[in-house]
Amino acid sequence: MQISPIELLGLVAGFFGTFAAAPQALKIIQTRQARDVSLVTYLFAMTGGVLWGVYGWAVDSLSIVFWNGVSLLMCASIIWLKLRHSGEPG
Numbered sequence: 001m002q003i004s005p006i007e008l009l010g011l012v013a014g015f016f017g018t019f020a021a022a023p024q025a026l027k028i029i030q031t032r033q034a035r036d037v038s039l040v041t042y043l044f045a046m047t048g049g050v051l052w053g054v055y056g057w058a059v060d061s062l063s064i065v066f067w068n069g070v071s072l073l074m075c076a077s078i079i080w081l082k083l084r085h086s087g088e089p090g
Helices: 005-031 039-058 062-085
Strands: none
Touching (some): 005 062, 039 062
């Protein structure tokens, strides 16, 4: 399977967009504190990831499907950490 240059660009862009949330997750894990993390922000991001993933599936775009799947896992992890380490959601 050969990947087109534009699909490669999508894969690289998806990597950076998806892992932009990684520092937040690491900080929550290290400090065990997530009170100041916005739950709504990550719920919106997760919803967007699901919708983009469906769109990527519809247009047969590997980069969109793959990275939005990873993004969904990242957002779900941060939401779980938020609920576990904040004492109160929101």
